[in-house]
Amino acid sequence: MVDAVISDVRELSAPRRKSGMRRMLQRKSTIAFFMALPLLLLISLLVLYPAFYAVHLATLNKSMQRFVGLSNFTFLFKRETFWMVVRQSCLFALSAVFFKALIGFIVAHFVHNIPAKGQRKWRGMLLIPWVIPPAMSTLAWLWLFDPSYSAFNWILALFGFGPVAWTGDAYWARFSVILINVWYGAPFFLIMYLAALKSVPEQLYEAAAIDGASWWQRIWYVTLPMMRNIIAITVLFSTIVTFANFDIVQVLTAGGPIDKTHVFATWAFRLGIQGGDIPLGASVSLFMFPILAFCAIFILRDIHRRGNEAS
Amino acid sequence: MHSAITRRSALKTAALATTALIAAPYVRGAHAAGSLAIGFWDHWVPGANEATKTIVNTWAEKEKVQVTMDFIPSQGDKNLITIAAEAQARSGHDVFAFPTWYPHAYSDSLVPLNDIMEPLIKQNGAVNDTVSYLGRADGKWLAVPATIGSQIKGPCSRIDLMKKLAGIDVQALYPAGEKPKADSWTFDAFLKAAEACFKGGSPIGIGLGGTTDSVDTAGAWFNGFDAHLVNAKGDITVKSDPVRQALEFSVKLAKFFPADAPAWDDASNNKWLVSGRGAMIMNPPSAWAVAKRDAPQVAEQCWTHGFPIGPKGRFAPFLPYFWGIWNFSKNIPAAKSLLVELSQQASAEKMVAASGGYDLPSFANFTTFKTWAEEGPPKGTLYHYPNPYNHQTLSVTAAPAPPKIAHQIYTQAIHTKMIVRHLQGETMEKTLAWAESEVEGFMRT
Numbered sequence: 001m002v003d004a005v006i007s008d009v010r011e012l013s014a015p016r017r018k019s020g021m022r023r024m025l026q027r028k029s030t031i032a033f034f035m036a037l038p039l040l041l042l043i044s045l046l047v048l049y050p051a052f053y054a055v056h057l058a059t060l061n062k063s064m065q066r067f068v069g070l071s072n073f074t075f076l077f078k079r080e081t082f083w084m085v086v087r088q089s090c091l092f093a094l095s096a097v098f099f100k101a102l103i104g105f106i107v108a109h110f111v112h113n114i115p116a117k118g119q120r121k122w123r124g125m126l127l128i129p130w131v132i133p134p135a136m137s138t139l140a141w142l143w144l145f146d147p148s149y150s151a152f153n154w155i156l157a158l159f160g161f162g163p164v165a166w167t168g169d170a171y172w173a174r175f176s177v178i179l180i181n182v183w184y185g186a187p188f189f190l191i192m193y194l195a196a197l198k199s200v201p202e203q204l205y206e207a208a209a210i211d212g213a214s215w216w217q218r219i220w221y222v223t224l225p226m227m228r229n230i231i232a233i234t235v236l237f238s239t240i241v242t243f244a245n246f247d248i249v250q251v252l253t254a255g256g257p258i259d260k261t262h263v264f265a266t267w268a269f270r271l272g273i274q275g276g277d278i279p280l281g282a283s284v285s286l287f288m289f290p291i292l293a294f295c296a297i298f299i300l301r302d303i304h305r306r307g308n309e310a311s
Numbered sequence: 312m313h314s315a316i317t318r319r320s321a322l323k324t325a326a327l328a329t330t331a332l333i334a335a336p337y338v339r340g341a342h343a344a345g346s347l348a349i350g351f352w353d354h355w356v357p358g359a360n361e362a363t364k365t366i367v368n369t370w371a372e373k374e375k376v377q378v379t380m381d382f383i384p385s386q387g388d389k390n391l392i393t394i395a396a397e398a399q400a401r402s403g404h405d406v407f408a409f410p411t412w413y414p415h416a417y418s419d420s421l422v423p424l425n426d427i428m429e430p431l432i433k434q435n436g437a438v439n440d441t442v443s444y445l446g447r448a449d450g451k452w453l454a455v456p457a458t459i460g461s462q463i464k465g466p467c468s469r470i471d472l473m474k475k476l477a478g479i480d481v482q483a484l485y486p487a488g489e490k491p492k493a494d495s496w497t498f499d500a501f502l503k504a505a506e507a508c509f510k511g512g513s514p515i516g517i518g519l520g521g522t523t524d525s526v527d528t529a530g531a532w533f534n535g536f537d538a539h540l541v542n543a544k545g546d547i548t549v550k551s552d553p554v555r556q557a558l559e560f561s562v563k564l565a566k567f568f569p570a571d572a573p574a575w576d577d578a579s580n581n582k583w584l585v586s587g588r589g590a591m592i593m594n595p596p597s598a599w600a601v602a603k604r605d606a607p608q609v610a611e612q613c614w615t616h617g618f619p620i621g622p623k624g625r626f627a628p629f630l631p632y633f634w635g636i637w638n639f640s641k642n643i644p645a646a647k648s649l650l651v652e653l654s655q656q657a658s659a660e661k662m663v664a665a666s667g668g669y670d671l672p673s674f675a676n677f678t679t680f681k682t683w684a685e686e687g688p689p690k691g692t693l694y695h696y697p698n699p700y701n702h703q704t705l706s707v708t709a710a711p712a713p714p715k716i717a718h719q720i721y722t723q724a725i726h727t728k729m730i731v732r733h734l735q736g737e738t739m740e741k742t743l744a745w746a747e748s749e750v751e752g753f754m755r756t
Binding site for chain 1: 329388390392395399412413417419439515520521522563569570571572573574575578579582583586588715718722723728731732745748749755756
């Protein structure tokens with residue numbers, strides 16, 4: 001009798017298990033997981049593996065034969081040039097992101113106010129800097145800033161000014177690399193802000209107008225609060241990309257003069273590939289990670305908090 | 312549709328093929344000696360790669376080796392990135408063209424080549440001390456000096472401007488086909504000439520940037536004072552009198568360079584010469600070759616010659632390339648055989664001719680090829696380029712420091728940075744303290 005009961009239970013549980021499996025496979029999250037799996041594998045292969053390999057390299061000695069723990073990092077902390085690169089990277093990223101956001105915000109408003117018919121052309125034209133690969137566009141800028149044959153200097157000379165050592169003087173060289181980064185990155189902010197502007201309900205502005213709000217008050221109390229999340233996301237994204245920038249600085253100044261325009265990526269390249277000290281180069285490039293992780297956590301937490309408040 | 316291949320017929324075919332393979336007599340195939348992958352440096356000079364291809368293909372046919380050749384450019388440091396990647400992956404080419412410092416940087420991954428280098432020296436003559444310093448470690452040859460890409464970066468002067476502005480006849484100092492008569496060609500004479508050319512509106516075009524042309528020239532001034540930042544034993548000698556003298560001289564001289572010299576890269580001096588703006592640059596004949604094509608009136612006035620002599624000797628910057636064999640190569644005997652072939656006089660002559668005289672073999676007996684005597688205009692302009700009378704010491708910046716330290720000093724352009732810092736108003740002692748601190752950082756192993 002007991003045996004019969006057990007066999008009944010087995011007979012009942014088998015199809016139930018089968019249907020449980022089927023249910024799991026039919027769940028939206030499972031389907032989403034499997035659909036995202038190729039991308040996850042690709043990211044693991046192209047991002048996670050190199051990242052962990054870089055961590056491994058950063059723990060080796062110069063000849064890559066001995067594990068040295070965090071010695072490369074402690075060594076860097078004692079180097080004057082390293083701290084100069086840290087300062088320059090922060091200056092480069094923060095000022096470039098600030099001006100990209102500011103210009104993007106202003107131009108987005110201009111474009112938003114252009115009648116719909118002509119707006120498409122302006123949007124297309126304003127996006128051009130962003131769609132040209134920066135290594136190529138920086139080459140064109142390099143010719144404009146060329147130490148000896150600068151087109152800008154030629155124009156300045158017509159008005160009796162100059163010549164300016166665009167890439168030969170430390171301050172002008174910093175200005176030049178930041179300017180190119182702003183020129184290249186502002187269209188990204190423009191298009192994101194334009195999309196955000198278009199999603200602000202018109203009724204809010206109408207209500208503000210009825211309440212007698214000035215232009216500035218409408219920007220401050222309507223536009224900006226409605227765009228806060230998109231501003232935060234674009235600033236975060238741009239900060240990450242700008243901090244990790246390599247091509248603009250490498251093509252325009254290669255870190256010079258006297259290292260005054262080096263950022264993390266170019267200095268890591270100089271140490272690791274050109275100088276043959278791959279562990280030290282890896283350590284420099286990894287130094288970006290905690291800074292960017294801190295920015296990401298800070299900004300995303302703020303967005304999440306506001307999302308919760310809104311719901 | 313019914314397939315014509317059945318399991319039975321497939322098995323029968325396989326059995327017959329195996330039997331035929333085992334029973335057949337050995338026939339030496341087209342690629343019986345295996346395969347070889349070579350990573351050459353991609354030459355600036357159009358068509359120069361063709362000579363290399365011809366030499367290698369002829370050798371491969373004779374030796375029954377299947378070869379694949381990649382010509383990897385140094386623009387954007389693509390060759391350095393490939394070297395780093397292959398060393399990490401322990402896979403890639405068998406033979407690779409290593410720039411100046413890289414045999415030492417990857418010494419643990421290279422096959423020692425004493426067995427081919429020693430007979431080559433007996434056959435082709437000695438190599439200079441710089442080649443030994445860069446290509447040998449602990450008595451082992453790490454690589455063979457390559458003809459392709461090796462270069463001396465001596466002065467390339469404008470005959471007319473140097474005569475007019477500085478009163479110097481460079482053809483008389485370095486007559487074609489004859490020994491140099493350059494006793495009066497000293498650092499002081501150079502300084503005066505630089506000042507005269509600057510005042511005359513055609514400054515001498517020497518860069519003070521972080522790329523090799525700038526660093527090489529700065530190193531030659533320092534060597535002329537026997538000034539070294541680190542000595543052969545590895546001791547830091549930045550705060551020494553010769554370094555102070557060299558820095559003082561370099562800054563005096565740099566005042567007569569173009570104002571934007573700190574931003575110059577390796578293309579800037581070429582442009583300076585080809586545009587006709589400068590009276591002299593320090594470069595191999597590539598700038599002259601471009602001028603020949605783009606500005607023939609400038610090329611006709613160019614004369615490549617030796618460096619001025621300093622208080623402690625006459626040093627010219629020399630940057631050799633090397634051919635090395637990775638120790639993960641699966642065909643080391645064939646690789647060695649190829650390197651011997653590439654180092655023969657006939658091969659070197661073809662490469663020099665194909666590069667219009669740019670390439671420079673490192674062996675003593677290979678400095679008088681007819682290409683250098685005949686190239687022009689003006690005829691004889693390259694006669695003194697390969698240092699045929701050994702009247703200057705071929706040197707590299709940062710030597711004689713242990714090569715792994717010197718590599719860092721060179722790559723970080725410490726010499727030019729010292730000059731720029733002092734030139735821009737930093738005190739000598741502060742500049743020396745900065746350089747000492749930087750060099751200390753290069754001592755890590």
